[in-house]
Amino acid sequence: MIRDTIILRVVIKLLLPAILLFALYVQFHGDYGPGGGFQAGVAAAAAIILYGLVFGVSAARKIVPQKFLFSLIPIGVLVFSGTGIVSWFFGANYLDYSPFGSDSKSGQHLGILIVELGVFITVFSTMLAIFYSFAGRSEILSLDGDTDK
Amino acid sequence: MEFLQEQLPALQVVLPLVAASLCALFRFGYLSWLITLSSSILSFLVAVFLLLRVLEQGIISYEIGGWSPPFGIEYRVDLINAFVLLIVSGVSAVIVPYTQKSISARFDSTEQSWFYCMYLLVLTGLLGVTITGDAFNIFVFLEISSLASYAMIAMGRDRRGLTAAYQYLIMGTIGATFIVIGIGLLWAMTGTLNLYDLAGRLPEIKNTRPVLAALAFLTVGVSLKLALFPLHLWLPNAYAYGPSVASAFLAGTATKVAIYLLLRFFFTIFGGATFFTETPLPEILKILALLAMFAASIVAIFQSNIKRMLAYSSVAQIGFIVLGISYATETSLTGAMTHMFNHAIMKAGLFLLLGAIMFRLGSVKIEALSGIGRKMPLTMAGFVILGLSLIGAPGTAGFISKWYLGLGALEQGEWWILVLIVSASLLTMIYIGRVVEVAYFREPTDEVVQLKEAPSEMLWPAYLLIAAAIYFGFDTSFSADLARQAAVLLVNAVY
Numbered sequence: 001m002i003r004d005t006i007i008l009r010v011v012i013k014l015l016l017p018a019i020l021l022f023a024l025y026v027q028f029h030g031d032y033g034p035g036g037g038f039q040a041g042v043a044a045a046a047a048i049i050l051y052g053l054v055f056g057v058s059a060a061r062k063i064v065p066q067k068f069l070f071s072l073i074p075i076g077v078l079v080f081s082g083t084g085i086v087s088w089f090f091g092a093n094y095l096d097y098s099p100f101g102s103d104s105k106s107g108q109h110l111g112i113l114i115v116e117l118g119v120f121i122t123v124f125s126t127m128l129a130i131f132y133s134f135a136g137r138s139e140i141l142s143l144d145g146d147t148d149k
Numbered sequence: 150m151e152f153l154q155e156q157l158p159a160l161q162v163v164l165p166l167v168a169a170s171l172c173a174l175f176r177f178g179y180l181s182w183l184i185t186l187s188s189s190i191l192s193f194l195v196a197v198f199l200l201l202r203v204l205e206q207g208i209i210s211y212e213i214g215g216w217s218p219p220f221g222i223e224y225r226v227d228l229i230n231a232f233v234l235l236i237v238s239g240v241s242a243v244i245v246p247y248t249q250k251s252i253s254a255r256f257d258s259t260e261q262s263w264f265y266c267m268y269l270l271v272l273t274g275l276l277g278v279t280i281t282g283d284a285f286n287i288f289v290f291l292e293i294s295s296l297a298s299y300a301m302i303a304m305g306r307d308r309r310g311l312t313a314a315y316q317y318l319i320m321g322t323i324g325a326t327f328i329v330i331g332i333g334l335l336w337a338m339t340g341t342l343n344l345y346d347l348a349g350r351l352p353e354i355k356n357t358r359p360v361l362a363a364l365a366f367l368t369v370g371v372s373l374k375l376a377l378f379p380l381h382l383w384l385p386n387a388y389a390y391g392p393s394v395a396s397a398f399l400a401g402t403a404t405k406v407a408i409y410l411l412l413r414f415f416f417t418i419f420g421g422a423t424f425f426t427e428t429p430l431p432e433i434l435k436i437l438a439l440l441a442m443f444a445a446s447i448v449a450i451f452q453s454n455i456k457r458m459l460a461y462s463s464v465a466q467i468g469f470i471v472l473g474i475s476y477a478t479e480t481s482l483t484g485a486m487t488h489m490f491n492h493a494i495m496k497a498g499l500f501l502l503l504g505a506i507m508f509r510l511g512s513v514k515i516e517a518l519s520g521i522g523r524k525m526p527l528t529m530a531g532f533v534i535l536g537l538s539l540i541g542a543p544g545t546a547g548f549i550s551k552w553y554l555g556l557g558a559l560e561q562g563e564w565w566i567l568v569l570i571v572s573a574s575l576l577t578m579i580y581i582g583r584v585v586e587v588a589y590f591r592e593p594t595d596e597v598v599q600l601k602e603a604p605s606e607m608l609w610p611a612y613l614l615i616a617a618a619i620y621f622g623f624d625t626s627f628s629a630d631l632a633r634q635a636a637v638l639l640v641n642a643v644y
Binding site: 070071073074075077078081082084085088091092093094095096097098 | 152156159163166167169170171172173174176211212213214215266
């Protein structure tokens with residue numbers, strides 16, 4: 001069983017913080033260099049998925065519970081669409097971030113940062129939700145006793 | 150107030166999108182229904198205000214994010230898409246009150262929420278496709294609505310819904326791929342994605358090969374989405390095995406939006422009727438439309454599942470609409486757009502009534518329905534009225550649109566098309582007649598004897614559509630006159 005390999009377990013534990021940190025770097029450096037919410041979300045989800053692959057899905061579910069995950073998906077969309085609605089309160093068009101800051105440049109900067117956060121949340125949670133559904137299915141199957149164990 | 154008026158185009162799409170997210174967030178069935186109901190009705194009101202504003206002051210252009218077109222994404226409402234927005238949001242607003250009864254009977258609270266979430270996402274996507282003035286945005290919204298509708302169809306009572314949804318997924322994705330290839334080619338040739346900027350640039354290069362290839366890709370891709378014969382194979386199963394609400398909603402809206410796209414691409418972007426008639430498209434479309442009218446109607450006659458029968462009938466009715474498009478004259482396009490409007494009303498109504506029968510009887514097999522006219526008189530009477538409208542009996546909405554379609558053919562001196570329209574309508578009479586015969590002239594079976602009339606929550610939305618089908622058969626000042634104004638814009642490629 002892959003779960004009993006001590007090298008894998010130790011290496012993964014060492015790698016996890018680095019992966020998550022890199023995801024955050026991609027997220028917040030997205031407006032200066034390559035990257036952004038989508039890539040960062042995938043990287044962060046990959047960290048949890050890697051953890052789930054080695055320590056089991058139930059262990060991963062302890063870090064990010066499924067119920068919480070299902071709420072995160074719409075929350076990300078709401079962060080994105082909510083940013084547009086905030087623009088309305090400043091008297092601007094939908095998703096016009098210019099009035100968010102003291103000048104249009106800083107406003108756009110802040111706006112894109114929040115929107116990308118919304119993208120991050122939804123991509124991260126959707127990736128994980130897909131992983132949970134597929135991985136959870138094999139658990140159900142193995143309970144029935146028809147896997148290759 | 151003035152500010153709110155200016156923001157209407159964005160509000161049209163944002164409302165259902167935010168509502169869909171809220172449904173997915175709370176995951177509590179009844180609350181989700183209330184959210185769906187309120188956002189659907191508000192969307193309809195927004196569409197009404199948009200139409201009034203367009204009639205009053207002409208085209209509305211809205212810059213998303215404050216970026217001016219053609220660089221930013223533009224939402225642009227003219228008479229053509231204001232009319233389609235009204236159809237889509239109107240059908241949705243009528244269906245939602247009906248859903249609560251039919252959906253809560255089958256799903257637990259969380260599943261109901263997912264259903265409403267998907268429903269609203271389909272609505273978001275369809276309204277988005279219609280309102281946007283950006284070619285790539287069209288593709289994105291089309292995928293939003295399509296993906297959500299695959300999920301919605303997979304939630305059907307019948308396990309065959311799963312394979313139907315899968316089939317639809319494959320065909321729909323091929324269609325979407327073709328559309329995006331077409332858009333990509335146009336972008337490569339012109340360097341713009343804004344539809345109206347494209348329309349300005351295409352006439353100079355309209356006979357280059359990539360542009361013609363783009364037209365071909367767009368035609369096939371959109372035809373897949375609107376289920377033009379012989380690309381219709383995904384439709385019958387999807388409508389037959391999905392939940393009744395989903396069939397009613399999709400039959401009334403999804404194919405109509407695809408037809409709108411066809412009109413928009415053919416006429417507004419590629420330079421009006423003059424360009425369209427230079428291509429071989431009119432002949433191809435005319436032949437396919439006639440084949441659809443006859444082949445699909447004949448297949449419909451031999452169906453034992455009435456939902457499937459109506460699904461094939463949809464393919465045939467789409468044939469009527471495409472026939473109107475193929476003539477590309479003011480009258481025939483008036484007919485096509487009016488039929489789009491009327492067919493949305495009739496088919497949504499028929500599927501709602503069938504849903505009510507399914508709700509009480511648990512089956513829509515034709516032999517299970519014997520004598521049901523005595524036990525569910527209101528439901529079946531409604532079915533007969535809408536059926537007559539589908540046939541095109543005078544005094545119903547269906548007559549008006551077929552009248553214009555026939556007139557369009559006569560103007561071109563093709564009287565034999567008129568004969569074909571009438572004979573295809575006779576085929577409609579046969580398959581509707583089969584249901585009427587079984588429902589009224591046979592002895593009720595044991596199951597049917599115990600039936601009660603459909604619940605009123607399910608009946609009144611259907612009757613609203615029935616009333617509309619009769620009303621628009623007499624007063625055409627809204628449906629046909631508006632369609633004619635839109636047709637003038639299309640033929641002359643005014644944008």
